[in-house]
Amino acid sequence: MAPVVTSVSPTQGNPAGGTPVTINGSGFTGASAVRFGPNLATNVVIVSDTQITARTPPGSGTVRITVTGPMGTSTQNVFFSYTTVAAPVLTALSPSSGPTGGGNTVTITGTNLTGATQVLFGPTPATILTNTPTQITATAPPGTGTTNVTVTTPGGTSNPLSYTYVTTPAPTITTLSPSSGPTTGGNTVTITGTNLTGATQVLFGPTPATILTNTPTQITATAPPGTGTTNVTVTTPGGTSNPLSYTYVTTPAPTITTLSPSSGPTTGGNTVTITGTNLTGATQVLFGPTPATILTNTPTQITATAPPGTGTTNVTVTTPGGTSNPLSYTYVTTPAPTITTLSPSSGPTTGGNTVTITGTNLTGATQVLFGPTPATILTNTPTQITATAPAGPPSVVNVTVTTAGGISNPLSYIYVAAPIVIGVSPQFGPDAGGNSVTITGSNLALASAVNFGPNPATGLTVISDNQLTATAPPGTGTVVVTVTTPGGTSTLGPGNPYYTYLGAPVINTLIPDTGSSLGGDSVTINGANLTYTDSVTFGGTPASFSVLSDTLAVATAPAHAAGTVGVQLHTPAGNSNTLPFTYDPA
Structure with missing residues (x-):
């Protein structure tokens, strides 16, 4: 079979010829000629049956490369272009010196460096590592003294730059x-x-x-x-x-003298302190056949996390000096936890409140659940845990505690929605307090306190989840009425949760203070705290009236037998004093 040419590298070179090329293909064994167009290549070396190296003959334009062998001449269209390639120019070496043993990387900067085929340090080729149009990195070969570095490309050989081999001092x-x-x-x-x-x-x-x-x-x-x-x-x-x-x-063998504690739960996970001598560089701590996790290591002490196990087993320590004597460690079956009380047993849906869980066998609690939700454990003793309740929807959930001994019995915990106050009745009352007020809203069933502003009410009675009554405390001005439950304290919302403290009404003058027994006379009442007047009576007989201001009201005297009667006003704060009004005979 005739030779086959598949590629050439580089694919272009100087018209004057002399460009080193590598030809790849097959069937090159015994090749007798390599041509670039009609011209024979020089310095032909048959490297293998699949590769030839040669130098291009002079030529021009683009020509086909052919290889002739005993079975004929290749026919593939693999071309080489004769182009005028600018000669490479070198401007810098970095570093410009290096050890006589070579091996260091040198960066060569310049122009027209593409397709570098050779970098010489004096007569010795360097290994080219990277090649761009403006930079080459190469591994310097061994050498001595000062020598010239040159770069050869298809455009020719560059100007030389000096490179100095430095004798490296012995270490x-x-x-x-x-x-x-x-x-x-x-x-x-x-x-x-x-x-x-x-x-x-x-x-x-x-x-x-x-x-x-x-x-x-x-x-x-x-x-x-x-x-x-x-x-x-x-x-x-x-x-x-x-x-x-x-x-x-020779490292002395380790010796261990005490384990603290010398027993622990079958589930492991507890920290054991091992005391002894020659413990430096411990590579292994075994509880029976099972490795423990080493936490700290000094010459006289190791702390380790005990692995799971059962019964009584030997603990040993291994260092570069060997394996220690054994000490006994007993795995103890941990009893399951039991919980007896929660305090409090209810709380807000927002969570965040502290709950105290009392019981037995609570040591080493790993989890407290409120329903499916983990709580944050704050403190833990054998008989008590304090935990921060997580948030939850209004509901009853089971609280459980998990320890190495298992999961406890459940206790109920109630998530209570925050109370809402939408109204109070009456909305007014005497500043001395003492009157009964009905409070309406929602989520009131578990009310534990009612406040009128900053002052606590007394006589709290829950009627339903939507209503309760309380006795107003003394106070002044207009205040917000709030209700506190395990779900929190009510905040301002819809409705009118306000209550106004009123001073007792006072009558100072009646003008006129006489009138016809037939009634119908207009009487001006001067006084104080009259704004919320809800009745005016003349000798017990209701009169029609209108309030003009906090100090002025006008009433129409009702008919009455001749004689003198007392005039009195009433407001939510109580009855006023009385002033005399005289009815004249008709």
Whole structure:
């Protein structure tokens, strides 16, 4: 089968020829000629059956590339364009110097750098990492002295820029901290010194350590396992440092002396303090076969979370020094909690009030539920829990407590809607108080207090969920009447929850103070606190009247037998004093 050409890279080059190209395809073994149009390529190398490298011959325009082999010539349409490509120009190297061992990244800045085929540091090719029209990054090869860096593209070879190879000073190490550690390794060692940049290896004797951090003056590394005293060295491009001694220490086995507590619930989850010696670096705490979670660890004490278990089991501690002696730990079956009272047993739908739950076996409560809703636990003793009730709709819900021993019996808790006051009757009364007032609204059944402004009423009697009565306290002015229940205190809403305190009415003068026994005379009454007058009587006989102001009323004297009678007014605050009015014979 004739050769097959699938691609060429690059796809364009200088008309003068000489552009290095890579041709990809198949059937290249034994190829005898590579042509760019009619012209033979030079420097042809058959890399494999699928790849050829060559340099382009001189040419112009766009030409087809063909490969001729023992079975014929390729026929695919793979083209190469001869174009005038500007030669690359270099303007900067960063950095412009580096270690003689090479390996550092150098950024080359310039123009016309697209399609770079080679970067040379003197005679030595560098590895190209990235290539854009204005920048190339490359890995510097090893070298010495000052050399020229050039870039080759299809447009030619660039101007040179100087690059200096610097002899890297050998590293020196002055201290190890710590200078000893466990035979199991794994501890962090800080190595201080100079010329430590670019450390490639840290050895503890013949064994490499894991390098964690590296600065010019400090390395941190994880010590490998080892025994005895060994030399630590650091290797950089500048060579290998002086050695410093590091001693592997046999760690003594841990010993445990007490567990506190030495028993706990079968569900685990409680914190156990383990006291002893040589406990540093504990890797495991076992309760029988089950690992515990280690919380804190010092040379003489460990705190751990006990796992679930049953019966009596052994607790052991494992460190790099081995496994400790065992101490007994007993799993105790925790009795289920029982709750006997809630105080209070009702509260507002908004929640937020504190409820005290009394009972037994309440230690270690993990949850308090009001119906399906968790409450916030504030305090917890074996016989009492205080919790913040969550919000809930008006309803009766079950309160339960969960501990390691299970879930308690339920107790009922009532969510009470806030009371609403829509009216009071009467709306007026004497400032001395003492009169009965009927209060209407909703959610009043559990009323525990009624206030007239800041003053508490007495004689509270609940008639229904919509009505109650109370005895007004002394007061002045107009006040808001509020009702308090487990659902909260009523707030201003629809209706008229106001009550006005009135002074007792007073009559100062009657003008005239005489009239015909036939009645019909207009009598002007001067006095005080007359605004809410609801009746005027002449000797007990009602008169028609009108109130003109708080100090003035006008009444029409009713018919009456001749003689002198008392005139009196009445308001919600009570009866006024009486003044005499004389009826003359008709």
